[in-house]
Amino acid sequence: xxxxxxxxxxxxxxxxxxxxxxxxxxxxxxxxxxxxxxxxxxxxxxxxxxxxxxxxxxxxxxxxxxxxxxxxxxxxxxxxxxxxxxxxxxxxxxxxxxxxxxxxxxxxxxxxxxxxxxxxxxxxxxxxxxxxxxxxxxxxxxxxxxxxxxxxxxxxxxxxxxxxxxxxxxxxxxxxxxxxxxxxxxxxxxxxxxxxxxxxxxxxxxxxx
Amino acid sequence: xxxxxxxxxxxxxxxxxxxxxxxxxxxxxxxxxxxxxxxxxxxxxxxxxxxxxxxxxxxxxxxxxxxxxxxxxxxxxxxxxxxxxxxxxxxxxxxxxxxxxxxxxxxxxxxxxxxxxxxxxxxxxxxxxxxxxxxxxxxxxxxxxxxxxxxxxxxxxxxxxxxxxxxxxxxxxxxxxxxxxxxxxxxxxxxxxxxxxxxxxxxxxxxx
Numbered sequence: 001x002x003x004x005x006x007x008x009x010x011x012x013x014x015x016x017x018x019x020x021x022x023x024x025x026x027x028x029x030x031x032x033x034x035x036x037x038x039x040x041x042x043x044x045x046x047x048x049x050x051x052x053x054x055x056x057x058x059x060x061x062x063x064x065x066x067x068x069x070x071x072x073x074x075x076x077x078x079x080x081x082x083x084x085x086x087x088x089x090x091x092x093x094x095x096x097x098x099x100x101x102x103x104x105x106x107x108x109x110x111x112x113x114x115x116x117x118x119x120x121x122x123x124x125x126x127x128x129x130x131x132x133x134x135x136x137x138x139x140x141x142x143x144x145x146x147x148x149x150x151x152x153x154x155x156x157x158x159x160x161x162x163x164x165x166x167x168x169x170x171x172x173x174x175x176x177x178x179x180x181x182x183x184x185x186x187x188x189x190x191x192x193x194x195x196x197x198x199x200x201x202x203x204x205x206x207x208x209x
Numbered sequence: 210x211x212x213x214x215x216x217x218x219x220x221x222x223x224x225x226x227x228x229x230x231x232x233x234x235x236x237x238x239x240x241x242x243x244x245x246x247x248x249x250x251x252x253x254x255x256x257x258x259x260x261x262x263x264x265x266x267x268x269x270x271x272x273x274x275x276x277x278x279x280x281x282x283x284x285x286x287x288x289x290x291x292x293x294x295x296x297x298x299x300x301x302x303x304x305x306x307x308x309x310x311x312x313x314x315x316x317x318x319x320x321x322x323x324x325x326x327x328x329x330x331x332x333x334x335x336x337x338x339x340x341x342x343x344x345x346x347x348x349x350x351x352x353x354x355x356x357x358x359x360x361x362x363x364x365x366x367x368x369x370x371x372x373x374x375x376x377x378x379x380x381x382x383x384x385x386x387x388x389x390x391x392x393x394x395x396x397x398x399x400x401x402x403x404x405x406x407x408x409x410x411x412x413x414x415x416x417x
Contacts, residue, residue: 049271051293062295062308064271066264076266082273082295084262084389084397085369101393104368203292206271 021164023132023143023150032131035144037151038158040175040184041123044069046209048183050200052079057195063087065200067123076100077119088112092120118189118198121149121163122173157182168192183209230349230356238348241355244382254279256404260289264395277401284415298415305417312417344373353379368392 041048050065063081070076070091078089089100090112097116099107106112128144128151141159144151148170152160157178163171169192177186185202233241255278261270275289288296298305304315343366344359355377361367371394376386383404390396 047267047269060308060313062293064262066267066271068266078264078266080262080264080271082289084260086264086391086393086395089264089393089395101391101395205292206269 021167021169025134025136025140026132026143027135028133029130029145030133032129032144035128035131037126037128037144037146037153038123038161039125040158040182041067041069041075042072042125043209044071046183047207048209049203049206050187051203053199054079055195055197061087064203065198067119069123073124075119075123077123079115088115090116090119092116092123114191114194114196117163118171118173118191121161121171122187122189126151165193179204179209181209183207230351230358233348233350233355237350237355241348241377244355244377248383252281252407253410254404254406255408255410257402259400259402261398261400262395263398265393270398278410278414280410280415286414296417298417300415307417351376355379355382 046069048067050067052061052063052065054061054063061081063079066076066078066080068076073092073094075092076089077092079087081087085103086101087103087106089102091098091100097112097120099112102112126146126149128146130145132143132145132150134140142153144153148164150162150164151158152162157175159175161171161173162169163173171192172188172190174188174190175184175186176188177184179185179202183202185204187200189198189200191197255276257274258277259272259274261272263270273289273293274291275287277288278284278286283300285299286296287299288294294309296307299317302317304317306313306315343361343363345362347358347360349356349358357375357377359373359375361370361372369391371390371392374386374388374390375384376388377383378385383401383406385401385404387399387401388396389399
């Protein structure tokens with residue numbers, strides 16, 4: 001009897017955790033012509049300095065986020081506090097990452113993994129071949145799907161990336177303002193599982209693009 | 210062609226590099242320690258600072274600047290004015306922060322790191338005594354300038370800082386540069402300018 005209950009419990013748990021995510025107001029997924037997405041961080045001549053405001057687990061840190069494009073989907077990203085202390089310095093690579101430095105208190109595998117995921121989602125160029133279908137298409141902006149990420153396009157630019165894990169929203173990256181060169185000047189990364197938000201504002205004077 | 214390049218490098222390289230610091234002689238060290246005595250008399254300092262954050266992969270350092278005010282024994286105002294506004298006041302064992310109008314207070318009793326930052330800044334600006342239990346102190350000369358290199362001895366501090374280098378002005382013997390080197394060898398350099406010593410500082414500077 002107890003074995004039967006245990007088996008049922010695990011089966012129930014398995015089916016609940018494998019539920020699929022339904023994009024709001026979507027009626028399904030369709031194939032689309034290949035579409036290049038998130039072309040913001042592809043120029044190796046660019047170095048971007050963002051003013052960063054980080055709220056994590058009831059703590060607030062101000063500093064700078066530095067992004068240097070090294071190659072296609074290869075970025076060196078460093079987060080530095082106002083006093084100049086390096087919090088993270090990591091190379092985000094297509095099939096992994098190389099941690100150059102993490103401040104002692106933050107050098108935990110799970111924290112580094114989540115931070116790398118945020119920077120990767122923010123900087124990675126993707127190709128979509130699927131898009132979301134809406135029942136009333138005139139009301140919605142195009143939304144492309146690549147793996148577990150939904151890319152919302154407004155005025156031909158990626159305006160929002162929603163990453164899904166385990167049928168739930170895991171991370172949202174919102175690009176809300178752009179420079180004349182189409183570089184995002186205002187970005188908010190909001191983690192949906194942990195109380196973690198990073199607000200970024202481009203420091204145009206210290207950036208080269 | 211290769212030989213020409215080698216000759217060129219051998220001949221010119223010594224002139225291109227930074228002057229390497231050397232250890233002070235016994236006389237120089239005695240004279241330097243005497244000059245530090247005058248700094249202990251300092252009651253207040255106001256100055257501008259420029260902060261340069263150097264990372265190995267960045268061509269140019271990230272620059273910020275601001276104003277600092279120090280009133281002995283325990284008040285320090287550290288305010289960034291460009292490219293952003295952010296002010297911290299260390300007093301009464303608390304840190305008062307004004308982040309573009311958003312104010313908060315942190316009890317320093319809960320943050321040993323901030324206590325040490327405040328003590329180190331105050332101590333450095335006043336040429337103070339360095340706790341030889343916490344730091345190995347090297348007395349150096351770089352050109353005409355005196356230099357102190359503090360290397361943390363305690364394991365806790367070593368996790369955050371590899372060394373602190375203080376460069377003193379050859380003219381008035383005050384601290385004019387502070388360099389904080391991280392374990393990764395990236396570093397932050399603070400350059401102190403327009404220093405005013407023992408001028409009256411309005412109390413409102415330390416109120417947030």
